[in-house]
Amino acid sequence: MELPVSDANDPVWQDIADKMPVLAWIADQDGRLLWGNRCWREAIGTVSIGDLWTGSLPSEAREAAMTAWAAGTTAGSSFPLTIECDRTEDRMTGFAVTPAAPDPEGRPRWFVMASDNARQRRAESAQVAAQAELDTLTNAMPQMVWATRPDGYHDFYNAQWYRFTGMPEGSTDGEEWNGMFHPDDQERAWDRWRHSLRTGEAYEIEYRLRHCSGTYRWVLGRALPVRDGDGRIVRWIGTCTDIDSAKRAAEQNDILSRELSHRIKNIFAIISGLIRMSARQMPAMRGFADDLAKRIAALGAAHDLARPHSDVSRPTVGDATLHHVLRELLSPYADRQWRVTGDDVPLDDRGATPIALIFHELATNAAKYGALSTTDGQVTIETRHDGEQVAIDWRETGGPAIEHVPDTAGFGTRLAALSIEQQLAGTITRDWRRDGLLVRIEVRRDALVREPLARR
Structure with missing residues (x-):
């Protein structure tokens, strides 16, 4: 099917073509340039009307391009044209060649326009570079990093996750990550995660995660949503931080705190007993001794209420x-x-x-x-x-x-x-x-x- 191109000198047609953001030109059967749009003139300014449009290419690329041109135009139908060279920053590598209406003398003409291949390759290259940068960043972090789709499907973990869990890469994608939790923590973690997915609220929870050694270690899980310009969640980015040592230390400190508190309360009791025993020997001091004993009892009550508490000790005293x-x-x-x-x-x-x-x-x-x-x-x-x-x-x-x-x-x-x-x-x-x-x-x-x- 021929492309109905008007005469190249038509100012309306030229104005439309000049506004195209890609290279476009018209050439005859032999490859001589008949017209080029503004992008063409800015990028390939050394080729004049009537010259071979391949004139600015390196010699090794020019011969391959003319061979492909001759084969494609002889066939008489649209064909792709690939040129491997670095003529411009845009890497002139991909073009679509389409038959155009013959000129007034009936000679064949061909309309050529840059395809999206070059732009796509640049975009893919930039995406690969960005992904490589992100992978390097996340793998350098001491935390386990993970990401999910908007619906919560896990599709990314950094190297620390696989190093910590010892799981094969990809084996914890989707919902399989929940199987890594301690059985007693699975439902609680699921409920909290579903709540965040439903409301868009930040995710934060402590749970036990299976270590590659087979033991379970306490970690702090956190995640935040990534939103687009319209506020829609497009990704969730999360981390898992190993807090097992801190958790064990806190438990040990709680045991020591309770033991110390018990001893302090015993001291309060002993002091009160000594005061009352002394008061029996000095009846005149009984009133003072009773007041002092009450003050010591008040200190003991306040200490028991307000000393540092853990999740274990707090419910027993409020x-x-x-x-x-x-x-x-x-x-x-x-x-x-x-x-x-x-x-x-x-x-x-x-x-x-x-x-x-x-x-x-x-x-x-x-x-x-x-x-x-x-x-x-x-x-x-x-x-x-x-x-x-x-x-x-x-x-x-x-x-x-x-x-x-x-x-x-x-x-x-x-x-x-x-x-x-x-x-x-x-x-x-x-x-x-x-x-x-x-x-x-x-x-x-x-x-x-x-x-x-x-x-x-």
């Missing part, structure tokens, strides 16, 4: 929070006489001890002189957090009327300075109202825990 510690400290008093309200915040061993000391002191004084010394008295503790700041209000009502502000700095004042101002870098103010004491404590939220808190 979460250590400000409200939890306050309720524990007030538990010896009648439930109807106190309440804790407001915003709860996390607490660990850094904040629990000073908080336990100051509020035990407040409760002790309230039981001696304030709201807890009468059956109708009330103590309300209200907590609020505004951004990074935590405010705690201790309010007493219904107790004996306060006739005047104490004019001496007693033990409670010194304890507050030590606990709140020095240890927690906070502030404490007292308002000695006639109807009851009001204490305001303000501390930074991150002062109550060892690790900075994520914003909520």
Whole structure:
């Protein structure tokens, strides 16, 4: 089938052809150039109209090109023309030759246009180079790296994965990766992965992965979605990080922590016993000894609640929070006489001890002189957090009327300075109202825990 090409001098046709982003030209049966578009003129500017279009090719390529031209045009139908040379950056390697309408004198003409072979080869070459760069990068990483299709089908693992698992390459593609997990972790990992695929949320989970030695090691699995310009997920890229040594160390530390905590609690008990035994020999000191024993018991309770916990130990004592510690400290008093309200915040061993000391002191004084010394008295503790700041209000009502502000700095004042101002870098103010004491404590939220808190 001939291509109906108008006269090459037609300006409309030339304008259309010049806008084509590929080389195109017209030649006669003998290979003489009749016309070339703008791309042709810019790339092959040394060949003039009437010359052989192969004139700018190297001699070894020119002869092969003319031989192929003669064979193809003699056959009289469209044919591909391949030229192996580096004439331009575009590597003139692939062309499609199509019969065109004869010229006004009836002589055959042929329309030639660059095919996509060269561009495709460049694209393939760039893709191969990019893949090689990615393979080098992922294989240099200490983590196991994997990737999936949008539906979660695993189709890539780096060398670290195969080195860690000892599995043959390709054997864990698709859904076979789940068989590498410890049987007790498989369903949990699947559920979490399906959730990420369904919602597009980041994937993160700890599980045990079978090592090439046959043992299972703890790893941290993470994955993030890769999205296109329209927000659609096109890939998932994930990593597996071997955390087994850290996990084992954490377990060992937990055992040591529990043993140390047990010994500390025994020390608290021994000290309390020594105090009470000494008080029996000095009856005049009994009141002081009882107060001191209670303070030591409060320290023991706070320590047990707020010491560092693991997943094993935490459920046995509950979460250590400000409200939890306050309720524990007030538990010896009648439930109807106190309440804790407001915003709860996390607490660990850094904040629990000073908080336990100051509020035990407040409760002790309230039981001696304030709201807890009468059956109708009330103590309300209200907590609020505004951004990074935590405010705690201790309010007493219904107790004996306060006739005047104490004019001496007693033990409670010194304890507050030590606990709140020095240890927690906070502030404490007292308002000695006639109807009851009001204490305001303000501390930074991150002062109550060892690790900075994520914003909520």
